[in-house]
Amino acid sequence: MPEIRNYTLNFGPQHPAAHGVLRLVLEMDGEVVERADPHIGLLHRGTEKLAESKPYNQTIGYMDRLDYVSMMCNEHGYVMAIEKLLEVEVPKRAQYIRTMFDEITRILNHLMWLGAHGLDIGAMSIFLYCFREREDLMDCYEAVSGARLHATYYRPGGVARDLPDRMPQYEASRFTSKAAASKLNDKRQGNMLDFLEDFVQRFPKCVDEYETLLTDNRIWKQRTVGIGVVTPERALQLGFTGPMLRGSNIEWDLRKKQPYEVYDELDFDIPVGVNGDSYDRYLVRIEEMRQSNRIIKQCIDWLRVNEGPTITEDHKIAPPRRAEMKGDMESLIHHFKLFTEGFCLPEGEAYAAVEHPKGEFGCFLVSDGANKPYRLKVRAPGFPHLASLDEMARGHMLSDVVALIGTQDIVFGEIDR
Amino acid sequence: MPTRVEQMRDALQAAFPENDTIRVSLDMAVIDVAPDQLVSVCQQLHDDPALSFKQMSDLCGVDFATYGSTEWSTDTGNMASFSRAVNASSTGSLTFNTGLDLPASDQPRFVVIYHLLSLDHNVRCRVRCAAPDDEMPVVPSITPVWNNADWYEREAFDLFGILFDGHADLRRILTDYGFTGHPFRKDFPLIGTVEMRYDSVKERVVYEPVSIEPRVLVPRVIREDSRYASGESVSKTESDAAKKNDA
Numbered sequence: 001m002p003e004i005r006n007y008t009l010n011f012g013p014q015h016p017a018a019h020g021v022l023r024l025v026l027e028m029d030g031e032v033v034e035r036a037d038p039h040i041g042l043l044h045r046g047t048e049k050l051a052e053s054k055p056y057n058q059t060i061g062y063m064d065r066l067d068y069v070s071m072m073c074n075e076h077g078y079v080m081a082i083e084k085l086l087e088v089e090v091p092k093r094a095q096y097i098r099t100m101f102d103e104i105t106r107i108l109n110h111l112m113w114l115g116a117h118g119l120d121i122g123a124m125s126i127f128l129y130c131f132r133e134r135e136d137l138m139d140c141y142e143a144v145s146g147a148r149l150h151a152t153y154y155r156p157g158g159v160a161r162d163l164p165d166r167m168p169q170y171e172a173s174r175f176t177s178k179a180a181a182s183k184l185n186d187k188r189q190g191n192m193l194d195f196l197e198d199f200v201q202r203f204p205k206c207v208d209e210y211e212t213l214l215t216d217n218r219i220w221k222q223r224t225v226g227i228g229v230v231t232p233e234r235a236l237q238l239g240f241t242g243p244m245l246r247g248s249n250i251e252w253d254l255r256k257k258q259p260y261e262v263y264d265e266l267d268f269d270i271p272v273g274v275n276g277d278s279y280d281r282y283l284v285r286i287e288e289m290r291q292s293n294r295i296i297k298q299c300i301d302w303l304r305v306n307e308g309p310t311i312t313e314d315h316k317i318a319p320p321r322r323a324e325m326k327g328d329m330e331s332l333i334h335h336f337k338l339f340t341e342g343f344c345l346p347e348g349e350a351y352a353a354v355e356h357p358k359g360e361f362g363c364f365l366v367s368d369g370a371n372k373p374y375r376l377k378v379r380a381p382g383f384p385h386l387a388s389l390d391e392m393a394r395g396h397m398l399s400d401v402v403a404l405i406g407t408q409d410i411v412f413g414e415i416d417r
Numbered sequence: 418m419p420t421r422v423e424q425m426r427d428a429l430q431a432a433f434p435e436n437d438t439i440r441v442s443l444d445m446a447v448i449d450v451a452p453d454q455l456v457s458v459c460q461q462l463h464d465d466p467a468l469s470f471k472q473m474s475d476l477c478g479v480d481f482a483t484y485g486s487t488e489w490s491t492d493t494g495n496m497a498s499f500s501r502a503v504n505a506s507s508t509g510s511l512t513f514n515t516g517l518d519l520p521a522s523d524q525p526r527f528v529v530i531y532h533l534l535s536l537d538h539n540v541r542c543r544v545r546c547a548a549p550d551d552e553m554p555v556v557p558s559i560t561p562v563w564n565n566a567d568w569y570e571r572e573a574f575d576l577f578g579i580l581f582d583g584h585a586d587l588r589r590i591l592t593d594y595g596f597t598g599h600p601f602r603k604d605f606p607l608i609g610t611v612e613m614r615y616d617s618v619k620e621r622v623v624y625e626p627v628s629i630e631p632r633v634l635v636p637r638v639i640r641e642d643s644r645y646a647s648g649e650s651v652s653k654t655e656s657d658a659a660k661k662n663d664a
Contacts, residue, residue, distance in 0.1 A: 041591035046600060053607050055635050084443060236471045236536070239565030250536070257539050344640045350443050351532055351541065353474070362475055364532065368485045369639045377477040379532070387568040416591060 006034070009398070013042050017120045017402040020412035022386075026393075026401065033401060036393040038386055043416040051376040055342025056082055057156065059376070064150035066378060067414035070109040071141075072101045073356045074414070075154040077378075080260065080352035081363040082156040085345045088317055093308040094158035095261040100299035101144070101153065102261075102354070103292040104196075107203070108137050109357035109409075110285050110292075114210060117282070117406035121223045126213050133206050136199050143167050143192045156343075157318045158311030163303065165191045193300050200297045207289055214282070224278035228392040228404045231276060238391070239384030242359025243288065244408065247273035247281035254355040266298050278407040285409075288357075317343050342371040356381055358409050380414035422446055425540045428467045433458065447543045452556050455546050459562045462533060462542070470533035470542060473559075476569035478577035479528045482603040487637045527554040527579050548579060558584040576601035607631060 009026040012018035021042035027035040047066060051059040063078045064071040076098060083090065090098075115130035138148045143164050145151035153160050167188035172178040187198050214220045230240065235248035245252055253270045255263040271287035273280030311318045319338050320331035345367040353362035359381025366375040385408045392408075393401050419427070426446040429439045438449035450458045462470045525547035533542045548554030558581040560566045570581040571590040578599035581587060589596060598605055608631045616623040 041589075041593070044591040049601055049607060053633075058635075237564045239473060239563070241474075252536055341635060341638060344638070348443060349447075349530075349543070351445060351475070351543065360474060362532070364475060364477060364530070366479055370487060370637050371635070371640075372637050374484060375477075375479045377475065377530075379475040383568060384565040387565060 011401070017405060019116065019405055019410045021416075022405065022410065022412065024389075024401070026398070028398065031397050033393045033396055033398060036390045036401065038389055040386065040412070041416050043412045045417070047417045048376045048378060051373050053372065055371050056345065056373065057338075057342055059373070060154065061150065061152045064152060065413055066380065066417060067109075067356070067358065067361075067382070067411050068149065069112045069411055070105045070357045071149060071151055072098075072105045072153060073109075073354060073361060075152070076102060077352055077354045077356065077361045077363045078376075079154045079156050080354060081350050081365045082345065084350040084352050085348055085365060085367055086156065086317065086343075088157045088312055088314060090158055090261075091309045091312065092262075093162075093303065093306060094310045096299050096302050096306075097159050097163065097310060098154060099261045099263060099266070100196075100296055100303070101140075101159075103295045103299070104137050104140055106292045106357045107289050107296075108134055110289050111137075113285065113357075113406075113409045114282075117403075117409075118214065120402045120406040121220065123214065123217070123220065126210060129206070129210060129213070133199075133203065136195075139167065139188075140192060140196055140199075143195070155311060155318060157314065158309070160311070162310045163192045167192060167195050193304055196296065197300050200293055200300065203293050204290060207286060207293075211286060215286075221279060223400075223403050224282060224407070226275075227278045227396065227400050228407055229275060229277045230388070230392065234391070235276065238388040240359070240388070241381050241384075242356065243281055243284045244359060244385055246271065247284050248276035249274055254353060254360060258353075260354060266295050268292075268295050278403055281407050344369060344371045345373075353379070358382055358411070358414075359385070361414075378414070378417055380417060382408070382410050382415045386410055386415055421538065421540045425468075425535075425538060425542060429542070432461060432465055432468060442543070445541050445543050447545065449545045449547070452546055452549065455544075455557050456559060456562065459531075459544070459559045462544070463562050466537075468535065468542075469537040470535045472534045472536065473531060473563035473566060473569075474534045474541070475530075475532040476559075476566055476573065477530050478573035478579050478601070479530060480526060480577055480601065480603045481524060481528060482522070482526050485639070487639050525549060526551040527577060529556050529573060529579060531559070553580065554578065555580045555582050557582045560584060575599070578602065 006027065006029050009028050011022075011024035011026055013021040013023040018024070023039040023042065025037040025039065026033055047062050050062060060075055060078060063074040066074045111130040111134045115127035118126035141151050142148045145153040145160065167190070169188055170176060170181040170184040172181045176184070188195055230238070230244075230248045232248045232250050235245050235250060240248065241252075249272055251270055251272050254260070256270055268291045271284045271291070273284050315331065315334040315338070319335050320328070324331040325335050345365075347367055347369040349364070349366050351362055351364045353360050360379065361381055362379030364377040364379065365373055368374045389404060389408065392404050396404070422441055422444055426439055426441050429446055429448055433439065433448070436448060436450070440447050462468050527548040529546045529548065531544040531546070533544060535542070546556055548556050554577075556579060558566065558570055560570065560583070567584070567586070568590060570584050571586070571588060573579045574581060574587050575589040575591050576599055592600060598610065600609065608627050608629055610627060611624045612627045613622055613624050615621070
């Protein structure tokens with residue numbers, strides 16, 4: 001009989017299940033984890049320090065790069081903190097657009113999570129299904145901002161521009177024949193809302209499809225049921241938010257409890273888990289996708305019939321329209337000042353939080369009255385989640401660590417900042 | 418009908434009658450706590466059913482060394498307009514190896530700010546705790562009250578050099594292994610102090626002093642804006658003004 005010894009295992013930073021650049025030092029007893037010590041910071045870019053050296057509006061782009069799979073929700077937290085200090089009114093239409101894109105982003109994030117989580121545990125095909133639907137949503141990003149990922153679409157006081165009348169079209173190329181391109185363009189003939197409505201009609205069926213692959217799958221259940229159980233008390237102590245908290249049977253969702261934008265006018269439910277294990281968190285996120293779909297539908301209906309401005313008319317904060325600028329001296333000055341100097345925030349401190357797909361995404365701004373933040377602190381939801389990995393992984397097998405990283409929905413852009 | 422925040426301010430005042438710093442700032446009740454009382458106050462914030470702050474959302478350090486200073490502080494144009502930005506006196510335009518002269522201030526430099534969330538009362542609260550010594554800022558650790566403070570305190574230590582007394586494992590967390598300095602301090606240059614490359618002769622990664630030139634693209638300005646004149650100012654300037662009045 002060979003002697004079984006305790007040893008230390010280095011997991012990552014280059015490992016497909018490390019979801020980026022996680023270095024995990026695991027103390028193992030045979031195949032059982034005795035202690036997990038995550039080493040983070042390999043993706044630290046000093047976003048908060050960079051923000052201190054830039055005018056407020058130039059940092060929105062950095063927010064996309066925090067949690068790079070739920071871009072617009074990050075922007076949302078940041079612009080909300082600015083708006084709180086400025087006390088600026090956001091037009092109703094912009095609020096609906098933001099709500100709609102927050103939910104599109106939530107589905108985008110959960111699809112990414114589901115695909116990657118499935119892949120970690122060994123379900124191959126779910127990844128391909130998820131990315132099929134993600135494509136359509138990223139087309140919406142592209143239509144509205146020109147970028148598929150890093151949109152920089154939310155601005156203090158509203159959104160960058162109104163929804164487009166036309167979707168971007170596929171072109172025939174070496175890889176796409178003319179017939180295939182025109183087939184892809186079939187759904188893209190109307191405006192963005194038409195395209196999105198078509199998606200919303202299709203999507204519940206797609207979620208059913210994912211569920212047939214996983215929900216009653218024996219292997220999926222063996223890998224997730226009873227893995228990483230967190231009691232409600234511990235979940236609060238560990239600073240869990242979002243699906244991680246709701247999976248542990250605590251009904252807490254900022255969209256319901258502290259409504260921002262137009263969430264108080266919309267009809268949706270908050271799913272809650274019972275056992276606090278990975279399987280319940282999976283069910284919570286699946287149901288959240290369905291609820292997000294409901295919200296998007298309601299937003300589409302509202303946006304179809306209600307026209308209006310999409311950004312504040314206060315040109316100290318938002319640039320004037322191009323046409324105005326050509327003929328009006330004051331608009332020209334506003335434009336020049338806004339893009340050379342930015343705008344100053346009143347002195348004060350503000351904390352704004354949104355229900356990000358991963359949990360509570362908060363931005364804490366300290367302003368001394370200048371055109372740049374004095375201090376910006378991003379409260380990333382993944383940070384306390386990953387910090388709890390040690391507690392969650394203790395006593396589990398090595399292969400369960402991979403399942404735990406998956407269930408925590410870790411993205412290093414936001415954790416390392 | 419008082420709002421939830423005002424109710425929370427009153428509840429805080431009732432719980433800590435000695436503390437005269439309790440106020441409402443924007444949409445949040447704020448309380449300043451001295452380091453020696455921090456743990457007991459936090460324990461009460463957590464346990465007292467009238468407060469019941471069961472969750473700590475966020476903990477961050479702030480370095481108030483250059484609060485209110487600008488690179489472009491004049492009300493009238495003059496001949497030096499451009500060079501004022503180029504030869505400015507802030508972190509953004511620091512050149513390598515020259516320390517930044519921080520403005521002298523009698524206010525504590527490092528402040529640790531906690532954001533708490535009470536799920537029962539659906540309200541947030543901000544706790545501010547200033548470290549008394551600028552050279553060696555020490556604040557007690559609150560990990561026994563809220564366990565997730567662990568990593569947050571490591572982060573504040575890493576980025577600001579704030580020490581948390583009683584923390585079990587106060588290691589660096591975000592910066593590189595073997596990093597020196599605390600990068601989020603206001604006297605730490607934005608571009609850092611070292612850069613890294615692979616040296617093919619030595620066949621290993623080498624660290625060298627930074628070679629890029631830092632510069633300010635948009636100078637930092639503070640504009641007098643009458644729209645915000647009545648707005649509440651929370652931090653140092655307010656207490657500075659109060660001090661002047663006293664004198």
